[in-house]
Amino acid sequence: xxxxxxxxxxxxxxxxxxxxxxxxxxxxxxxxxxxxxxxxxxxxxxxxxxxxxxxxxxxxxxxxxxxxxxxxxxxxxxxxxxxxxxxxxxxxxxxxxxxxxxxxxxxxxxxxxxxxxxxxxxxxxxxxxxxxxxxxxxxxxxxxxxxxxxxxxxxxxxxxxxxxxxxxxxxxxxxxxxxxxxxxxxxxxxxxxxxxxxxxxxxxxxxxxxxxxxxxxxxxxxxxxxxxxxxxxxxxxxxxxxxxxxxxxxxxxxxxxxxxxxxxxxxxxxxxxxxxxxxxxxxxxxxxxxxxxxxxxxxxxxxxxxxxxxxxxxxxxxxxxxxxxxxxxxxxxxxxxxxxxxxxxxxxxxxxxxxxxxxxxxxxxxxxxxxxxxxxxxxxxxxxxxxxxxxxxxxxxxxxxxxxxxxxxxxxxxxxxxxxxxxxxxxxxxxx
Amino acid sequence: xxxxxxxxxxxxxxxxxxxxxxxxxxxxxxxxxxxxxxxxxxxxxxxxxxxxxxxxxxxxxxxxxxxxxxxxxxxxxxxxxxxxxxxxxxxxxxxxxxxxxxxxxxxxxxxxxxxxxxxxxxxxxxxxxxxxxxxxxxxxxxxxxxxxxxxxxxxxxxxxxxxxxxxxxxxxxxxxxxxxxxxxxxxxxxxxxxxxxxxxxxxxxxxxxxxxxxxxxxxxxxxxxxxxxxxxxxxxxxxxxxxxxxxxxxxxxxxxxxxxxxxxxxxxxxxxxxxxxxxxxxxxxxxxxxxxxxxxxxxxxxxxxxxxxxxxxxxxxxxxxxxxxxxxxxxxxxxxxxxxxxxxxxxxxxxxxxxxxxxxxxxxxxxxxxxxxxxxxxxxxxxxxxxxxxxxxxxxxxxxxxxxxxxxxxxxxxxxxxxxxxxxxxxxxxxx
Numbered sequence: 001x002x003x004x005x006x007x008x009x010x011x012x013x014x015x016x017x018x019x020x021x022x023x024x025x026x027x028x029x030x031x032x033x034x035x036x037x038x039x040x041x042x043x044x045x046x047x048x049x050x051x052x053x054x055x056x057x058x059x060x061x062x063x064x065x066x067x068x069x070x071x072x073x074x075x076x077x078x079x080x081x082x083x084x085x086x087x088x089x090x091x092x093x094x095x096x097x098x099x100x101x102x103x104x105x106x107x108x109x110x111x112x113x114x115x116x117x118x119x120x121x122x123x124x125x126x127x128x129x130x131x132x133x134x135x136x137x138x139x140x141x142x143x144x145x146x147x148x149x150x151x152x153x154x155x156x157x158x159x160x161x162x163x164x165x166x167x168x169x170x171x172x173x174x175x176x177x178x179x180x181x182x183x184x185x186x187x188x189x190x191x192x193x194x195x196x197x198x199x200x201x202x203x204x205x206x207x208x209x210x211x212x213x214x215x216x217x218x219x220x221x222x223x224x225x226x227x228x229x230x231x232x233x234x235x236x237x238x239x240x241x242x243x244x245x246x247x248x249x250x251x252x253x254x255x256x257x258x259x260x261x262x263x264x265x266x267x268x269x270x271x272x273x274x275x276x277x278x279x280x281x282x283x284x285x286x287x288x289x290x291x292x293x294x295x296x297x298x299x300x301x302x303x304x305x306x307x308x309x310x311x312x313x314x315x316x317x318x319x320x321x322x323x324x325x326x327x328x329x330x331x332x333x334x335x336x337x338x339x340x341x342x343x344x345x346x347x348x349x350x351x352x353x354x355x356x357x358x359x360x361x362x363x364x365x366x367x368x369x370x371x372x373x374x375x376x377x378x379x380x381x382x383x384x385x386x387x388x389x390x391x392x393x394x395x396x397x398x399x400x401x402x403x404x405x406x407x408x409x410x411x412x413x414x415x416x417x418x419x420x421x422x423x424x425x426x427x428x429x430x431x432x
Numbered sequence: 433x434x435x436x437x438x439x440x441x442x443x444x445x446x447x448x449x450x451x452x453x454x455x456x457x458x459x460x461x462x463x464x465x466x467x468x469x470x471x472x473x474x475x476x477x478x479x480x481x482x483x484x485x486x487x488x489x490x491x492x493x494x495x496x497x498x499x500x501x502x503x504x505x506x507x508x509x510x511x512x513x514x515x516x517x518x519x520x521x522x523x524x525x526x527x528x529x530x531x532x533x534x535x536x537x538x539x540x541x542x543x544x545x546x547x548x549x550x551x552x553x554x555x556x557x558x559x560x561x562x563x564x565x566x567x568x569x570x571x572x573x574x575x576x577x578x579x580x581x582x583x584x585x586x587x588x589x590x591x592x593x594x595x596x597x598x599x600x601x602x603x604x605x606x607x608x609x610x611x612x613x614x615x616x617x618x619x620x621x622x623x624x625x626x627x628x629x630x631x632x633x634x635x636x637x638x639x640x641x642x643x644x645x646x647x648x649x650x651x652x653x654x655x656x657x658x659x660x661x662x663x664x665x666x667x668x669x670x671x672x673x674x675x676x677x678x679x680x681x682x683x684x685x686x687x688x689x690x691x692x693x694x695x696x697x698x699x700x701x702x703x704x705x706x707x708x709x710x711x712x713x714x715x716x717x718x719x720x721x722x723x724x725x726x727x728x729x730x731x732x733x734x735x736x737x738x739x740x741x742x743x744x745x746x747x748x749x750x751x752x753x754x755x756x757x758x759x760x761x762x763x764x765x766x767x768x769x770x771x772x773x774x775x776x777x778x779x780x781x782x783x784x785x786x787x788x789x790x791x792x793x794x795x796x797x798x799x800x801x802x803x804x805x806x807x808x809x810x811x812x813x814x815x816x817x818x819x820x821x822x823x824x825x826x827x828x829x830x831x832x833x834x835x836x837x838x839x840x841x842x843x844x845x846x847x848x849x850x851x852x853x854x855x856x857x858x859x860x861x862x863x864x
Contacts, residue, residue, distance in 0.1 A: 030663065032487040034477030037469060041492065045466030055464040056499075060473065060490040067488070074506070231462065291751075297737025298730035301751040305729025308805055308838060310753070317751035318761070319723075319733040325748035325791055329761065359757050373740055405606075406740060 052194025086171030235415025330354035484626025518603030667847025
């Protein structure tokens with residue numbers, strides 16, 4: 001995914017001073033040896049945004065007491081709000097507590113209430129109440145303890161003499177989030193509110209960044225004091241306008257222009273997965289969906305069933321990798337495969353109709369393509385995908401050649417097929 | 433995923449001095465506003481490991497020239513090898529080139545060869561050869577230009593007076609990787625080799641960290657000068673021993689103990705996805721696979737088809753979400769569903785047999801369970817999954833209650849079902 005501020009006339013990029021800054025320090029050797037992708041940065045940034053707080057720096061360091069203390073000392077005078085994650089567990093490489101105490105020149109104390117919670121937890125889980133587990137009750141002198149509703153090690157809030165505040169949070173995402181949501185964000189909202197920012201956003205399918213620029217230019221869109229930015233994922237583009245409360249009227253006018261210009265390309269005006277939007281459409285009509293997948297190999301079905309309650313509107317799917325499966329399970333006529341090949345309009349249509357009928361769904365989807373890296377020909381290159389949507393009124397197929405590697409082609413294809421369903425339910429033609 | 437060094441007797445954690453340090457600075461506002469997960473850290477760490485180089489710090493900062501220059505000045509004397517990614521594109525928030533020049537007190541020059549490559553690229557893609565695109569040919573004075581085989585902006589290698597080296601690499605992962613692999617790693621291997629480290633690893637399915645500790649203890653495993661560490665993902669655990677070349681004999685002896693103790697729980701002795709292992713087994717026997725999924729909703733099929741060439745051994749799958757689909761598409765007898773319920777041994781077996789027969793595969797897999805968060809009962813709680821494997825000799829089913837949320841349950845279930853296939857192909861019983 002990329003995010004860029006748009007060119008025309010507007011400086012774009014980072015806006016120091018518009019929002020209040022917070023900094024994140026992640027401790028954990030696992031983050032630096034390539035075996036864990038750091039998701040805390042994203043989780044924290046999204047949680048801070050509504051408070052008008054922005055991350056201005058993130059640093060990851062190994063589980064090494066001196067290194068952590070050094071990084072904390074560097075951040076001490078730089079940042080007003082500091083989040084420190086990881087290294088609060090029971091093992092001997094969990095040294096963040098000690099490093100924080102070192103950096104602040106404070107000592108650790110064993111918190112009786114935390115100790116009691118840990119003892120109860122050990123009892124409940126049948127674990128020995130060992131010294132290493134008891135260590136998790138050690139907190140920095142002067143810290144406010146933030147009880148951990150889903151794990152052993154508590155978080156801590158340390159208010160420094162100069163008004164700065166440090167938060168220590170456990171590394172496991174579930175525990176990190178639980179303490180963040182119940183005890184950090186509510187406190188920040190009251191005690192360290194950021195500058196409020198007004199935002200409007202549109203989730204778009206079927207258009208790229210340059211398409212959107214062109215459309216907005218032609219619609220006479222004028223950013224003025226608004227920040228126009230976007231995030232692109234395969235098949236989905238978030239278009240976003242942000243500004244201060246003093247420009248509320250300008251934002252409102254611009255939003256009307258953007259909304260009208262992007263029209264049915266917009267599938268949501270909040271951050272939603274296209275699956276959630278289609279699920280709402282299906283639910284409100286009492287309609288059901290079934291999917292027949294070749295190149296996407298089950299990826300669309302897996303995405304559809306990510307959401308609890310999908311059984312209400314999702315009948316099931318057929319992953320027809322072998323041609324015999326297309327013939328026998330979906331009723332694709334053998335001559336069609338012989339004449340047109342598996343990646344063709346005719347086969348996509350037959351798959352959509354077949355899965356709809358055989359699985360008893362209101363709407364059927366068929367996807368067939370060449371995900372690559374091999375299997376392409378001059379007429380049917382890697383990235384070419386045909387997809388079709390069938391309902392009680394008929395069926396329609398479209399094709400597109402998607403860029404990128406195997407995984408990207410699969411993701412694009414699933415997203416475009418899903419957008420085709422959304423458009424068909426709205427009575428709109430698909431994007432080709 | 434978590435990674436921890438094991439307790440018994442060994443200090444664990446970060447080992448300064450064992451490997452040579454490199455540092456990564458990622459520039460890009462998108463990394464700090466929550467819309468992009470930073471994958472460069474992981475990619476780079478895994479690429480550096482075989483060279484005996486280790487990341488000792490990672491910092492992410494927004495696209496802000498002064499901030500980037502400040503971070504670079506801090507890193508100037510700290511790190512021997514510095515990687516700087518992002519901000520080399522054409523838009524006006526791409527300021528990394530300028531920030532690097534600022535930090536080093538050098539100027540930028542427009543590289544004629546890069547300019548020529550960009551001109552050709554614009555011609556080929558039908559893009560205007562604008563000044564903003566030409567800016568991408570600006571490089572820091574004294575830098576060696578690293579041509580970009582897949583994008584416009586070249587990378588740069590800057591060797592500083594004191595022997596330190598800085599690499600500038602584009603942010604888009606494809607471009608980052610292309611330059612890293614073709615021009616950075618080969619150079620480092622020759623000019624900045626790290627301390628060699630010996631490693632042995634075992635990929636394990638069906639055991640947790642505490643199980644492995646217990647098994648190794650009972651087998652008389654003695655870590656001595658070896659670092660024992662692991663990384664856990666749903667259903668897969670990487671167990672790893674690392675040491676210096678002086679302890680090669682100890683490592684060899686310990687590896688034999690570990691290998692014997694973990695036995696058939698080990699599915700690979702290198703970093704492999706279980707799918708790749710099962711694919712090799714199937715290919716070598718000329719066998720094929722078909723999967724019937726309920727709670728995993730297509731996730732297993734999507735994983736199997738991630739790999740090019742899976743059409744050789746994967747026939748297809750049926751995502752049987754609705755009970756009618758289980759009955760009609762898989763031939764699960766209706767009375768079986770009525771008597772035992774959809775999440776039961778009998779239904780898992782019928783699904784595995786049905787999909788094997790109907791899709792004409794050597795081996796059939798059936799998975800049915802309660803992924804949650806709702807739908808659980810006291811007898812059939814959330815997380816309970818039954819899965820079965822059928823082949824020409826018969827079928828077997830196992831159940832397990834998996835921890836975690838909906839996505840985790842789905843991932844665990846797919847992994848355990850796949851491990852069941854691996855074991856059946858080896859003539860071993862499944863892990864229950």
